[in-house]
Amino acid sequence: MTTYYTEDHEWIAVEGDIGTIGITKYAAEQLGDVVFVEVPDVGADFAKDDDMAVVESVKAASDVYAPVTGAVTASNEALAGAPETVNQDPEGAGWFCKIQLSDAGQLSTMMDGAAYETFCEGL
Template sequence: MSTRYTEDHEWITVEGEVATVGITAYAAEQLGDVVFVELPETGKTVSKGDEFAVVESVKAASDVYAPVDGEIVDANADLEGEPAKVNEDPAGAGWFVKIKLSDPSQLEGLMDEAAYSDHIG
């Protein structure tokens, strides 16, 4: 499946029943230099729309929201020591969490790349 996007500038890609989630390049650019990332514990259950992480930059702190319901099965511990990865590679090494999906149909409500491009205009 291709990458999907939320109105809050999270991206999500799915392999099997596990989704990888991060913030978009647009969001990272708006934040500026990321200096701290707070990630959830593995095993935590999240619901779509729940705040699950915090990103702090030199400009501001911003919440990151779960794009789907599920269980956090992995968190990118590298970000705690190297938060700049969010700026350097937001859609790759700067991923935040992996979520085991509890309702894959929620993906249908997310934007594809064209819709997201229109959204950020």
């Protein structure tokens, strides 16, 4: 399994042609206390950069963009009852959805963990 990061502070952990998607620890910290998450429905199709999910903190609503093109194969329904999971474990139990990738080539433009860390330090 390999994890990739976007400049929009999303992560996608890819195993075969399935990618698990969430927001990074940095993003969760910036948002503050998450109070609501709207995850996409299973079966929904997204093109890269489409609005895919919404995360609401005490401060504001933020869109989460699809980091890749594909169809949703699973969504984390547990977040509906426990949105704080996104703050507690953003890159684990706080995952948003799983997508079946249409174009694995899209991953090549993303950052690995070390590059993302450097990217955040520069912000």
